[in-house]
Amino acid sequence: MLDFTFHNPTRILFGQNRIKDIASEIPAGSHVMITYGGGSIVKTGVMDEIKTALKGFTVSEFGGIEPNPTYETLMQCVARVKAEKVDFILAAGGGSVIDGTKFIAAAALYEGEPWDILETYGARVTKAVPFGTVLTLPATGSEMNCGAVITRKEFQAKLVFSHPSVFPTFSVLDPTKSFTLPERQLANGVVDAFVHVMEQYLTFPVQGGVQDRFSEGLLLTLLEEGPKALKDPEDYDVRANIMWVATLALNGLIGAGVPQDWATHMVGHELTALYGVDHARTLAVVLPAMMEARREEKKEKLLQYASRVWNLSEGSDEARMTEAIAQTRAFFEAMGIPTRLAAYDIGEEAIEKVCAQLTAHGLNKLGEHQSLPPDQVGKILAACL
Amino acid sequence: MLDFTFHNPTRILFGQNRIKDIASEIPAGSHVMITYGGGSIVKTGVMDEIKTALKGFTVSEFGGIEPNPTYETLMQCVARVKAEKVDFILAAGGGSVIDGTKFIAAAALYEGEPWDILETYGARVTKAVPFGTVLTLPATGSEMNCGAVITRKEFQAKLVFSHPSVFPTFSVLDPTKSFTLPERQLANGVVDAFVHVMEQYLTFPVQGGVQDRFSEGLLLTLLEEGPKALKDPEDYDVRANIMWVATLALNGLIGAGVPQDWATHMVGHELTALYGVDHARTLAVVLPAMMEARREEKKEKLLQYASRVWNLSEGSDEARMTEAIAQTRAFFEAMGIPTRLAAYDIGEEAIEKVCAQLTAHGLNKLGEHQSLPPDQVGKILAACL
Numbered sequence: 195m196l197d198f199t200f201h202n203p204t205r206i207l208f209g210q211n212r213i214k215d216i217a218s219e220i221p222a223g224s225h226v227m228i229t230y231g232g233g234s235i236v237k238t239g240v241m242d243e244i245k246t247a248l249k250g251f252t253v254s255e256f257g258g259i260e261p262n263p264t265y266e267t268l269m270q271c272v273a274r275v276k277a278e279k280v281d282f283i284l285a286a287g288g289g290s291v292i293d294g295t296k297f298i299a300a301a302a303l304y305e306g307e308p309w310d311i312l313e314t315y316g317a318r319v320t321k322a323v324p325f326g327t328v329l330t331l332p333a334t335g336s337e338m339n340c341g342a343v344i345t346r347k348e349f350q351a352k353l354v355f356s357h358p359s360v361f362p363t364f365s366v367l368d369p370t371k372s373f374t375l376p377e378r379q380l381a382n383g384v385v386d387a388f389v390h391v392m393e394q395y396l397t398f399p400v401q402g403g404v405q406d407r408f409s410e411g412l413l414l415t416l417l418e419e420g421p422k423a424l425k426d427p428e429d430y431d432v433r434a435n436i437m438w439v440a441t442l443a444l445n446g447l448i449g450a451g452v453p454q455d456w457a458t459h460m461v462g463h464e465l466t467a468l469y470g471v472d473h474a475r476t477l478a479v480v481l482p483a484m485m486e487a488r489r490e491e492k493k494e495k496l497l498q499y500a501s502r503v504w505n506l507s508e509g510s511d512e513a514r515m516t517e518a519i520a521q522t523r524a525f526f527e528a529m530g531i532p533t534r535l536a537a538y539d540i541g542e543e544a545i546e547k548v549c550a551q552l553t554a555h556g557l558n559k560l561g562e563h564q565s566l567p568p569d570q571v572g573k574i575l576a577a578c579l
Numbered sequence: 580m581l582d583f584t585f586h587n588p589t590r591i592l593f594g595q596n597r598i599k600d601i602a603s604e605i606p607a608g609s610h611v612m613i614t615y616g617g618g619s620i621v622k623t624g625v626m627d628e629i630k631t632a633l634k635g636f637t638v639s640e641f642g643g644i645e646p647n648p649t650y651e652t653l654m655q656c657v658a659r660v661k662a663e664k665v666d667f668i669l670a671a672g673g674g675s676v677i678d679g680t681k682f683i684a685a686a687a688l689y690e691g692e693p694w695d696i697l698e699t700y701g702a703r704v705t706k707a708v709p710f711g712t713v714l715t716l717p718a719t720g721s722e723m724n725c726g727a728v729i730t731r732k733e734f735q736a737k738l739v740f741s742h743p744s745v746f747p748t749f750s751v752l753d754p755t756k757s758f759t760l761p762e763r764q765l766a767n768g769v770v771d772a773f774v775h776v777m778e779q780y781l782t783f784p785v786q787g788g789v790q791d792r793f794s795e796g797l798l799l800t801l802l803e804e805g806p807k808a809l810k811d812p813e814d815y816d817v818r819a820n821i822m823w824v825a826t827l828a829l830n831g832l833i834g835a836g837v838p839q840d841w842a843t844h845m846v847g848h849e850l851t852a853l854y855g856v857d858h859a860r861t862l863a864v865v866l867p868a869m870m871e872a873r874r875e876e877k878k879e880k881l882l883q884y885a886s887r888v889w890n891l892s893e894g895s896d897e898a899r900m901t902e903a904i905a906q907t908r909a910f911f912e913a914m915g916i917p918t919r920l921a922a923y924d925i926g927e928e929a930i931e932k933v934c935a936q937l938t939a940h941g942l943n944k945l946g947e948h949q950s951l952p953p954d955q956v957g958k959i960l961a962a963c964l
Contacts, residue, residue, distance in 0.1 A: 195754075195819040197594025202587070208836060209582025369580075401816035403803060404824050407796025415788045431786035434580040438836070439789050447832075451593060451823070 195402045198450040204338045205364040208438065210430075212366045213243045216284070217250070219326055219364040224281040225252040229271060229295045231259050231287045235330060238374050240286055244328060254278055259287070262466055262473065263294030265309060265346040268301070275302040275323060283325035285362075288379075289334025289386075292327050293342035296360040299323040312344055316355035326364040330371045332437040333383030333474065335390060335444025337365035345467060351555065352467040367441065369433035377424060380436075381529040382474035384420040387440040388413060388525075389477040393456050394449040396485070397562040399494050402452040409448045410502045415439050417503070420529055457560035458484050461571055464548045464555075471538050478526040478533050483577040485519045487570070491563070535578045545575045580787045583835040589723045590749040593823065595815075597751045598628045601669070602635070604711055604749040609666040610637040614656060614680045616644050616672045620715060623759050625671055629713060639663055644672070647851055647858065648679030650694060650731040653686070660687040660708060668710035670747075673764075674719025674771075677712050678727035681745040684708040697729055701740035711749040715756045717822040718768030718859065720775060720829025722750035730852060736940065737852040752826065754818035762809060765821075766914040767859035769805040772825040773798060773910075774862040778841050779834040781870065782947040784879050787837040794833045795887045800824050802888070805914055842945035843869050846956055849933045849940075856923050863911040863918050868962040870904045872955070876948070920963045930960045 207215050220226060226248055228241070235241045236257075245253065256271040275283070275298060285295035299322035301308035310318055329337045336342065341356035372380070395409035415435055422432045442448070461484075462476030471479075489496055493515070500506040500518035509517070523533050535544065549568035552558065560566040592600050605611060611633055613626070620626045621642075630638065641656040660668070660683060670680035684707035686693035695703055714722045721727065726741035757765070780794035800820055807817045827833070846869075847861030856864075874881055878900070885891040885903035894902070908918050920929065934953035937943065945951040 195593075195816055195823070197597070199590065199592055201590035205584065205586035206835075207584055208580075212582070401820070403800045403816075403820040404796060404827065407800055408793055411789060411792025411796050415792055419788060431580055431788075434836075435786070435788040438580070442789065450591075451819075 195451045196400055196453065200446055200450045201358070202338060202361065202446050204362050204445075206338065206367055206441070207364060208367045210368055210370050212368050213240070213328060214247050216244070216247050216326060216328070216364065216366060220251065220282050220284075223251075225254070225279060226282045226284055227254045227256055227271075227275060227278070227280040228284045228286060229259060229291055229298065230255070230257050230285075231261075231291045233257060234374070235286050238371070240328065240330060240371060244284065244286060254280065259291045259294040261290045262345045262352065263290045263297070265297075265312075265344055266348070268294050268297050268344070269308065271298045272301045272308065280323065283323055284328065285325060286328040286330065288329070288331025289336045292329070292336040292362070293334070293344065295325055295327070296322070296336070296340075296342040297344050297355075299325050300357065300360055309346065311355050312346070312353040315353070316357040319355070319357035319359060322357070322359040324363050326366075327362045328366045328368075328371070329437070331375060331379055331383055332372055332440035333386040335387070335441055337362060337367065338441045338445040343463065350467045350551070352463040353555065367437050369430055369437050372433050372437060373428050375427075377530065380423055380427070381420075381531055382472050383440060384416055384423070384436060384529055385478050385526055385531055386474040387436075387443040388416050389458060389474070389481055390443040391448065392481060393459060394452060394454050396492055396495050396499060397453040397455050398492070399498075400452055405448055405450070405452045406498065412439050412443050412448065413503050417525060420525075424529065453562040455562045457566050457571075460552065460557050460560050461548060461575070464551045465540070465544070468544065468547055468551065469538065469540055471540070475531055475538065478531045479535055479538075479578050480574070482519055482523040482526075482533055483574045485522065486577065487574045488561070489515050489519070535575075542576075542579060545572045548575060580836045581785055581838065585831055585835045586743070587723060587746065587831050589747050589830075591723065591752055591826070592749060593752045595753055595755050597753050598625070598713060599632050601629070601632050601711060601713070601749065601751060605636065605667050610639070610664060611667045611669055612639045612641055612656075612660055612663070612665040614641050614644060614668055614670045614676055614683065616642070616646075616676045618642060619759070620671050623715075623756070625713065625715060625756060629669065629671060639665065644676045644679040646675045647728075647730045647737065648675045648682070650682075650697075650729055651733070653679050653682050653729070654693065656683045657686045657693065665708065668708055669713065670710060671713040671715065673714070673716025674721045677714070677721040677747070678719070678729065680710055680712070681707070681721070681725075681727035682729050682740075684710050685740075685742065685745055694731065696740050697731070697738040700738070701742040704740070704742035704744060707742070707744040709748050711751075712747045713751045713753075713756070714822070716760060716764055716768055717757055717825035718771040720772070720826055722747060722752065723826045723830040728848065735852045735936070737848040738940065752822050754815055754822050757818050757822060758813050760812075762915065765808055765812070766805075766916055767857050768825060769801055769808070769821060769914055770863050770911055770916055771859040772821075772828040773801050774843060774859070774866055775828040776833065777866060778844060779837060779839050781877055781880050781884060782838040782840050783877070784883075785837055790833055790835070790837045791883065797824050797828050797833065798888050802910060805910075809914065838947040840947045842951050845937065845942050845945050846933060846960070849936045850925070850929070853929065853932055853936065854923065854925055856925070860916055860923065863916045864920055864923075864963050865959070867904055867908040867918055868959045870907065871962065872959045873946070874900050874904070920960075927961075927964060930957045933960060
């Protein structure tokens with residue numbers, strides 16, 4: 195097992211009708227800015243519930259944070275947070291709103307040009323405006339971690355930053371708030387969480403026995419519950435499991451003490467930045483090809499995955515690895531997510547563009563061995579066509 | 580899944596040579612009191628490492644905290660913490676030292692008679708002196724939770740309290756510090772952690788899919804690693820897995836959103852208070868009999884346990900339940916821990932005494948259904964003889 199430091203101070207309020215409990219989590223007298231996305235929280239009544247819970251606080255709103263939240267939009271909110279002397283931010287939505295809010299929270303107290311925060315991957319952040327979240331879309335795990343992914347349109351760049359000051363102080367996880375999600379967003383969330391686990395699991399063995407068991411437990415739960423959620427969108431327990439799994443998939447726990455990959459994510463980010471494909475869909479395309487291309491390098495863990503997650507015990511090592519990759523792809527397709535670039539109208543020309551962007555962003559050595567150069571990524575993308 | 584609130588702010592510093600990192604976790608200028616047990620940390624060099632790390636701080640020591648730490652001993656330390664104006668406590672040892680330190684930390688700032696803290700199960704605590712831990716004995720999980728068990732000799736009482744103010748601010752988990760443990764303490768630790776998981780897992784199903792998978796993952800890891808640790812006490816990865824599993828077994832995670840039992844613990848505490856039997860050994864005696872007596876009530880989860888933990892698929896439901904209980908007992912015995920009261924020179928007379936103490940402590944309705952009265956406990960104890 196590798197050495198690690200683990201610290202996650204976010205308080206989780208899980209269950210139905212927990213929004214009413216947020217007032218006691220926010221310092222009395224705070225000026226609270228509610229941040230949100232396209233307005234579905236207004237239609238579904240979440241906004242009303244929040245405002246009822248925040249009676250007695252000064253409340254402002256900033257809507258319109260888009261999927262793959264942009265620097266351009268977020269900087270408008272940063273200006274308002276400063277001008278209105280906001281003390282606390284409440285992000286209501288999914289990973290994009292929460293990621294965007296992390297940037298707003300850090301940028302509002304940042305000395306200098308806030309794009310630096312992304313270019314230095316968070317290294318120069320020292321503090322942030324405190325914030326909580328009300329999660330409506332289980333997927334990214336942003337509600338219980340200190341990382342965010344931000345896009346800058348003018349540079350076609352989608353970059354990551356993380357800093358301990360942007361852990362949410364609390365997050366409300368009410369599974370019923372995900373009942374009204376479109377099927378596409380639900381499926382995206384399940385696949386996103388699945389790939390988050392894979393990035394921290396499918397590397398090389400370091401005798402992290404408990405981390406492996408936890409990762410396998412998350413994958414098995416997603417395999418069981420994902421298809422059920424498509425069939426019966428209002429099954430509370432199914433949604434509860436998906437919501438809690440998505441949080442646990444990226445709250446630092448399963449990745450503590452083990453190597454991590456993240457090559458699929460880095461390639462996926464460039465595809466989203468260039469072509470606007472949903473984040474989870476880029477992962478569903480890239481992961482199977484990544485597994486195939488690196489099957490020798492990942493052999494031991496891939497065989498463990500075949501055995502413990504897919505219960506494959508027959509045939510040669512090679513046959514079981516091939517089957518595990520095929521089953522992974524089939525699961526994504528069964529969730530309604532195409533796993534080929536062609537389905538997103540992306541052709542061969544993408545290969546060169548993605549590789550150029552990876553180089554531009556200094557991402558020349560991806561993967562758990564920091565050994566994957568852009569030209570090998572090009573071959574992997576060719577297998578995604 | 581049941582509603583829950585989850586919050587665990589303890590920072591874990593995991594790995595070899597992490598003691599050197601503690602200085603940056605303690606406010607500069609603090610007067611630090613090091614609390615410890617029988618002195619093994621002095622012999623093994625842990626004390627020297629700590630003192631080296633604490634250069635520049637004012638340091639005091641309080642040794643002699645016994646297994647099943649007593650109010651009588653701990654109150655001596657409380658007096659010193661007050662008199663010496665200690666700002667921060669550093670507990671170095673296993674669960675007893677850490678539990679004792681939690682009581683010291685809360686009692687030093689408590690208005691009134693500190694035994695109240697136990698009699699009200701922590702309800703009246705409002706604050707505590709901040710403290711960290713250096714763990715040497717993986718077992719109780721106390722290093723990452725806010726509960727403690729304290730004994731008062733004059734009352735033959737062993738009671739529990741918990742309060743968020745007694746989460747350690749940090750805990751150092753260095754698996755090499757457990758290399759020198761006597762076999763008996765190692766075995767106790769593995770069994771203690773195993774039963775902690777069982778108390779939160781073997782109840783009734785609430786569709787907590789992910790909690791079940793995590794619990795099963797912890798149990799499977801203990802089954803794999805426990806016997807290896809007895810054979811090769813200096814295998815780092817084996818010790819690392821046991822240490823991290825014991826922490827995760829009782830840090831609030833696997834119990835969030837599911838029912839909990841704890842009847843085995845409550846009965847075990849009385850056996851320890853009356854007869855001085857090691858805590859884990861009381862659990863190893865009581866758990867198999869508890870499982871047997873309540874097999875119908877726990878049937879669904881017991882069958883799941885039989886299948887997923889012991890891989891039992893042949894035979895009737897009854898046969899698989901019987902076999903799973905027998906395998907559990909056999910595992911404890913294989914770890915060198917007898918599972919009958921006779922092995923500890925305890926006879927029939929214990930039955931009445933334990934039941935009387937449970938009644939005296941208001942523990943009349945034990946278990947996940949709050950349905951287990953002392954007379955049924957008496958029958959269970961009769962099956963432990």
